[in-house]
Amino acid sequence: MEQLMMVLIGILVSVATYLILSRNMIRVIIGTAVLSHAVNLLIMAVGGLKKGNVPLIGHEEEPFTDALPQALILTAIVISFATTALLLVLAYRTYKTSGSDDFKELRGMPDE
Amino acid sequence: MTFDVAVVLVPFIFALLISMLYRFISKKYIGWLVTAVSLVLFIILTTYIPRISNGEIITFTHEWIPSLGINFTTYLDGLSLMFSLLITGVGSLVGLYSIFYLSKSEQLYHFYCYLLLFMGAMLGVVLSDNILVLYGFWEMTSVSSFLLIAFWHHRKASRAGARKSMLITVAGGISMLAGFLMLYEMSGTLSIREIIEKAGLIRESALFVPALVLVLLGAFTKSAQFPFYIWLPDAMEAPTPVSAYLHSATMVKAGIYLVARFTPVFGNEAAWFWLVTGVGLFTLFWGSFNAVKQVDLKAMLAFSTVSQLGLIMSLLGMGSVAIYLGHSSETVIYTQAAFAAIFHLINHSTFKGALFMMVGILDHELGTRDLRRLGGLMYFMPLTFTIALIGCLSMAGLPPFNGFLSKEMFFAATLHIQDLSILSLDHIGFLIPLVAWIASVFTFVYCLIIVGKTFFGKVKTHLLDKHPHEAPVGMLISPYILIILVVGIFFFPNLLGRYVLNPAMASIFPMFPSAEELAPTIHAWHGFFSPELWMTILAVVAGIFLYSLLKSWKAIYRILPYHLSLNALFNNGILWSESLSARFTRRYMTGNLTDYFVYIFVAFLLVVGGYFLYGDVFSWSPVNPESLDVFEAILMVIIMVSSIGILFAKSRITIVFLTSVLGYSVAFFFIVFRAPDLALTQLVVESVSTVLFLLCFRHLPEIKRGVQSKWKEARNLVISLAMGATVTMAGLAALHYEKFKTISEYYNDSYLLAGGKNIVNTILGDFRAFDTMLEVVVLFIAGLGVYTLIKLKAKGGGQNEN
Numbered sequence: 001m002e003q004l005m006m007v008l009i010g011i012l013v014s015v016a017t018y019l020i021l022s023r024n025m026i027r028v029i030i031g032t033a034v035l036s037h038a039v040n041l042l043i044m045a046v047g048g049l050k051k052g053n054v055p056l057i058g059h060e061e062e063p064f065t066d067a068l069p070q071a072l073i074l075t076a077i078v079i080s081f082a083t084t085a086l087l088l089v090l091a092y093r094t095y096k097t098s099g100s101d102d103f104k105e106l107r108g109m110p111d112e
Numbered sequence: 113m114t115f116d117v118a119v120v121l122v123p124f125i126f127a128l129l130i131s132m133l134y135r136f137i138s139k140k141y142i143g144w145l146v147t148a149v150s151l152v153l154f155i156i157l158t159t160y161i162p163r164i165s166n167g168e169i170i171t172f173t174h175e176w177i178p179s180l181g182i183n184f185t186t187y188l189d190g191l192s193l194m195f196s197l198l199i200t201g202v203g204s205l206v207g208l209y210s211i212f213y214l215s216k217s218e219q220l221y222h223f224y225c226y227l228l229l230f231m232g233a234m235l236g237v238v239l240s241d242n243i244l245v246l247y248g249f250w251e252m253t254s255v256s257s258f259l260l261i262a263f264w265h266h267r268k269a270s271r272a273g274a275r276k277s278m279l280i281t282v283a284g285g286i287s288m289l290a291g292f293l294m295l296y297e298m299s300g301t302l303s304i305r306e307i308i309e310k311a312g313l314i315r316e317s318a319l320f321v322p323a324l325v326l327v328l329l330g331a332f333t334k335s336a337q338f339p340f341y342i343w344l345p346d347a348m349e350a351p352t353p354v355s356a357y358l359h360s361a362t363m364v365k366a367g368i369y370l371v372a373r374f375t376p377v378f379g380n381e382a383a384w385f386w387l388v389t390g391v392g393l394f395t396l397f398w399g400s401f402n403a404v405k406q407v408d409l410k411a412m413l414a415f416s417t418v419s420q421l422g423l424i425m426s427l428l429g430m431g432s433v434a435i436y437l438g439h440s441s442e443t444v445i446y447t448q449a450a451f452a453a454i455f456h457l458i459n460h461s462t463f464k465g466a467l468f469m470m471v472g473i474l475d476h477e478l479g480t481r482d483l484r485r486l487g488g489l490m491y492f493m494p495l496t497f498t499i500a501l502i503g504c505l506s507m508a509g510l511p512p513f514n515g516f517l518s519k520e521m522f523f524a525a526t527l528h529i530q531d532l533s534i535l536s537l538d539h540i541g542f543l544i545p546l547v548a549w550i551a552s553v554f555t556f557v558y559c560l561i562i563v564g565k566t567f568f569g570k571v572k573t574h575l576l577d578k579h580p581h582e583a584p585v586g587m588l589i590s591p592y593i594l595i596i597l598v599v600g601i602f603f604f605p606n607l608l609g610r611y612v613l614n615p616a617m618a619s620i621f622p623m624f625p626s627a628e629e630l631a632p633t634i635h636a637w638h639g640f641f642s643p644e645l646w647m648t649i650l651a652v653v654a655g656i657f658l659y660s661l662l663k664s665w666k667a668i669y670r671i672l673p674y675h676l677s678l679n680a681l682f683n684n685g686i687l688w689s690e691s692l693s694a695r696f697t698r699r700y701m702t703g704n705l706t707d708y709f710v711y712i713f714v715a716f717l718l719v720v721g722g723y724f725l726y727g728d729v730f731s732w733s734p735v736n737p738e739s740l741d742v743f744e745a746i747l748m749v750i751i752m753v754s755s756i757g758i759l760f761a762k763s764r765i766t767i768v769f770l771t772s773v774l775g776y777s778v779a780f781f782f783i784v785f786r787a788p789d790l791a792l793t794q795l796v797v798e799s800v801s802t803v804l805f806l807l808c809f810r811h812l813p814e815i816k817r818g819v820q821s822k823w824k825e826a827r828n829l830v831i832s833l834a835m836g837a838t839v840t841m842a843g844l845a846a847l848h849y850e851k852f853k854t855i856s857e858y859y860n861d862s863y864l865l866a867g868g869k870n871i872v873n874t875i876l877g878d879f880r881a882f883d884t885m886l887e888v889v890v891l892f893i894a895g896l897g898v899y900t901l902i903k904l905k906a907k908g909g910g911q912n913e914n
Contacts, residue, residue: 001740003733006843008748014836015755020709021828026764026812029703030771034755035779040841044785047854048845054786055871057863064871065786066856071875073790077345081797082894088808089898095812107703111386 005045012038025091025101029084036080040073117186119153119174119196120239123232127225134221144209146224150203150231157196164193165611167618171241181302185240188617194454195369196460197612202361203231205590206587209469212586213476223351224264230256234362235883238369242302243292247285248329253366254281257358261350273346276682278353280333280343288330288370294323295377308622312796315380324378327370328387335367338395341418342678348410352472354764355410360417360464368421368457371428374448375620379435388429389529393547400554404561404662404670409471409481412558416507419551420460426548427453427522430529434621445528447621452521454616458608459506459514466594467503467562470496473587474566479577483561485591488571492580495588497567502595504559508655509552509648514601516648522548523644549647556655557662562661574775713831721838724845733848744784751777764809772802789872 010035019031047069053060055067095101126149130142138146160170170188177183207227214220233256235247255278262274283299296302297311298317307314314320333335336344347359358364371388378384399419406412473496474489475481490497502513510518525631526545571580601608618624626637638842658665674680701712754773775798782791859871859879867875876884 001744002847003844004740006840006847009843010752010840012755012836012838013839014832015759017713017835018828018832019833021706021713022708025766026767026809030758030767033771034758034774036775038839041781042843044782044787045843049785053200054785054788055860056788057860057869057871058867059707064856064860066854067859067871068854068856069795070787070790070872071883073787074725074793074872074876075883076768077790077797078887079795079890081801082891084801086836086894086897086901088804089901092808092811093901101812103318103705106705 001049002045005049008043009038009042012041023103025094025103025106028103029087030041032087033080033084036076036084040076043069043073043076096104117174117184118845119156119200120186120232120235122149122153123228123235127228127232128801130221130225130228137221139216139220141223142220143207143214146228146830147204147207147211149228150200150207151164151574153235154197154200154204157193157200161611162187162195164188164615166189167615176245181242182244183242184245185241185303188239189306189619190612190617191243191369191372191454191619192238194458194612194616195365196235198365198458199231199234199238199362202357202461202465203227206353206357207466207594209356209472209587209590210351212584213576214351215474219263223260226256226259226263227354227357230260230358230363234366237793238364241304243295243304243307246304247289247292250288250334250366251282251285253363253486254278254285254334257347257363257408260354261347263351263354264349267349268289269346270349270770273343273349277343277347279686280340284330284333284340286685287326290384291323291326291330294326295320301884304373311377312378314377320353320378320381321383322450324384325387327374327378328384331367331370332391333367334370335364335421335425336395336418337367337422338398339678341395341399342682344418345411345414348408348414352410352468355414356468357467359414360468361461361792364417364421365424365457365461368424368428368453370456371425372450372616372620375428375435376431376622379432381438385429385432385436388432388659389426389544390429392422392424392426392429393544395419396426397422397547397551397554403558404554405666406485406558408470409474409483409486409566412483412562413467413471416555416558417460417464419555419832420456420507421462423522423548424460427456427525430525431620433529433532435623442707444624446525446532447617447624448521449525449529451613451617451619452518452525453519454613454620455605455609456515456518458612459518459598462594462597463506463513463515463600465504465763466499466591466598467507469587469591469594470503473499473583473591477578477583478580479574485571485572486566488567488788489580492571492579493567493582495582495592497563499588499591499595500563500567502598503591504563506598508556508559508652509654512602513598515598515603517602517605520644520648523647527643545647549651552647552651553654553658557658560655560659561662596802608903710831713835716832717838718829720842721834722839724838744781747777747784762778764812768802768805768809771805772798775801787872789870807816 006072016031016035016038019034020071022028022031047066052063052065055064091101094106098106100106117200126146130145134142135735163170172186174184207224209221210227214223222223230253233249233252237246237253240249241244258274258278261277262270264270295307295314298314299307300318301307301310314323333340344359344364348355350358375384396419399415399417403412403415403419406415425447431447431453434443434450437446471481473493474486477493478489479488480486506513506515509515523545526548529544530541532541573579621847700707751774754770754777757769758767758774761770775794779791779794779798782788782794859875860866862871862874862878864873866878868878
């Protein structure tokens with residue numbers, strides 16, 4: 001199971017990398033979002049998948065599945081959401097100010 | 113605190129005082145103050161002469177950074193005493209001279225402050241026992257010399273000369289530092305005395321020869337040896353007192369001091385002899401050869417300094433043969449070469465200082481030092497003429513002046529070295545006296561030019577700005593003291609020999625038993641049949657012959673075109689390195705974000721992927737088909753299809769849709785993997801993100817793919833696939849990492865430990881609440897950022913968007 005997850009994560013990373021390498025600002029931002037999905041799944045997978053029950057004492061019997069990666073991913077989700085939101089607004093603002101969403105056009109002055 | 117420490121510190125203290133209290137010191141007296149300071153130091157140092165000449169060595173240690181072995185240790189022996197007498201003695205004469213030379217409208221406070229800084233740094237160089245402290249003072253001489261050369265900083269040539277000398281001497285200084293560090297590595301000590309004691313041990317090390325070469329590089333750049341001499345002629349843009357002090361008597365001899373000081377360490381290596389003697393001899397020839405073609409008197413003197421420094425350097429190299437051979441009654445004769453070196457060093461300081469001051473007088477009184485505008489000044493300036501005559505004859509090596517004595521000893525040394533059958537000298541040994549003789553012919557020629565073209569011939573009054581007249585008395589005092597020394601040393605050389613030179617010899621050859629045996633008694637007359645006398649006579653004859661035919665052979669200087677000269681090479685090298693680095697930087701700093709991403713990804717691939725490819729850490733175990741169920745397989749396919757679909761989506765709504773599918777599928781995965789909190793959060797976040805994307809897209813144009821070239825598309829594809837493969841490989845390898853067990857068992861007691869039944873929530877809120885707090889801060893900052901970006905008006909007229 002974990003092995004297949006790793007392959008899936010690899011596919012997600014490839015997609016994300018390809019998106020990040022494109023010239024369009026929004027595609028780059030979507031690329032970072034895809035990358036964060038990949039990373040979350042990776043943290044999950046290296047912690048071991050389906051090795052126990054839901055980590056809720058009382059509702060389930062031991063053994064529980066590993067709760068620590070879940071806590072880490074929860075933090076990561078929120079942070080990547082915050083950065084994605086900020087990046088989106090930044091892209092919006094950049095487009096409004098400069099009239100372009102193409103990185104090739106957004107590069108600085110040649111003599112900078 | 114002993115006097116010798118004070119000697120180093122006093123110039124710095126006065127430099128500080130001048131820079132702080134210059135408002136309260138009249139410009140009239142500041143020069144006198146500096147002269148007095150150096151004179152007092154000189155007198156204090158002379159009181160050491162009796163003790164040092166009795167073989168005593170005075171050291172004083174002040175702990176500075178004892179944990180690193182860096183201590184301020186002064187070490188006063190014959191060699192350092194000789195140099196410090198030179199520095200303070202010439203220093204006071206130059207101070208006196210500059211009082212009359214510099215106009216009161218100059219920035220005299222700066223000048224004397226720099227001069228004192230230089231003097232202190234130079235004293236520090238010659239008195240330091242610790243090599244790192246020595247290096248510190250060494251660089252300080254470079255810096256203060258830089259400041260002094262660019263004293264008239266409104267002139268372009270001054271700035272250029274200062275920059276050039278700084279570049280070359282500091283480059284040499286840094287290589288010297290590397291050599292010093294190697295010495296420390298080999299000997300385990302920073303003290304020169306202890307390094308000398310361990311010379312035998314050091315010789316075994318593999319770093320010995322690199323250290324030797326690096327230390328010599330430092331010495332050669334500072335002492336203007338070939339091919340590093342090019343900074344010295346350009347440094348002539350400095351005021352003449354500076355040229356007289358730094359660029360003839362003191363700073364350029366720091367390299368000589370270094371070579372003399374480290375002769376006991378490196379002298380037993382043949383490479384030392386070859387490098388020091390070879391470079392010295394070639395510099396001697398090249399300097400004298402090029403001096404002849406100069407038309408500026410100061411440039412001529414600069415080249416003559418280069419040539420004389422080469423002479424001293426080559427003599428020190430020949431002296432090291434004695435160490436190479438080991439002490440015996442036959443080898444003592446080679447130590448006389450080293451004796452001649454330090455003897456000529458003192459002589460050179462006297463006559464070259466006087467000659468520079470003479471040129472300064474001409475410059476000051478006539479407004480020019482161009483040979484083509486000078487002539488026939490003998491009757492107008494008889495006193496200046498006397499200085500020039502005595503200085504030049506001494507430089508040319510004629511009796512009855514001190515240059516004669518050391519030149520004779522130089523010839524004698526070259527002839528002795530020729531007899532040596534070791535060091536593969538038998539084939540090319542005859543070259544050494546030959547080159548020396550040719551160089552001294554050229555020396556004689558340019559000495560004749562200095563005297564002949566300036567003081568004889570017709571007066572060219574129409575070319576001069578001022579009517580020629582004798583210099584004021586004040587300017588003549590210092591050069592006269594120096595030329596009195598020039599004559600005095602000729603008649604009483606052994607006085608100098610016994611009290612100053614013999615102890616210095618003992619420092620160069622500490623392993624040899626007695627200084628009396630090493631140092632010869634100086635004779636002016638070696639007998640009518642001595643070969644060195646005939647070498648001198650022949651040099652004079654050839655010199656007069658060449659001088660009279662100067663016009664007919666001057667064309668040979670045009671053989672070497674300018675673009676092949678060392679100056680042109682240096683300048684082009686600087687320009688070339690600047691343009692190369694600019695081109696290089698412009699090539700990879702494109703300003704395009706995509707390119708930088710490519711660098712980052714490629715670097716990641718090289719480091720991580722390379723590790724997995726070559727590190728033999730990859731492992732793979734087959735998938736257990738039972739662990740897989742249909743639902744998970746479907747989810748995986750959905751994720752795969754939707755993510756790859758994003759790449760091919762044309763419209764923005766498709767992209768948003770596919771991204772959401774991806775996010776929700778991940779949330780379902782979290783459900784499958786028994787992570788309810790994650791699934792919940794992921795669902796909410798994904799919903800909000802989708803809304804945000806939609807909101808944003810409404811204001812953005814349709815997504816253009818941004819057509820890239822085929823080559824770039826292919827490159828991106830390869831990088832992406834490699835990234836995915838690398839991450840998969842890393843993940844698979846991580847699955848098999850079994851060295852430590854998980855620590856999650858601990859959290860499973862969360863009800864007992866923290867009173868919560870939801871383990872994930874207790875980790876977030878209790879065990880690792882610090883993370884959560886900062887995560888909230890991140891969210892807060894992002895919220896503020898979003899608000900600011902939307903609300904605040906951009907600078908430069910962006911309109912307010914609500």
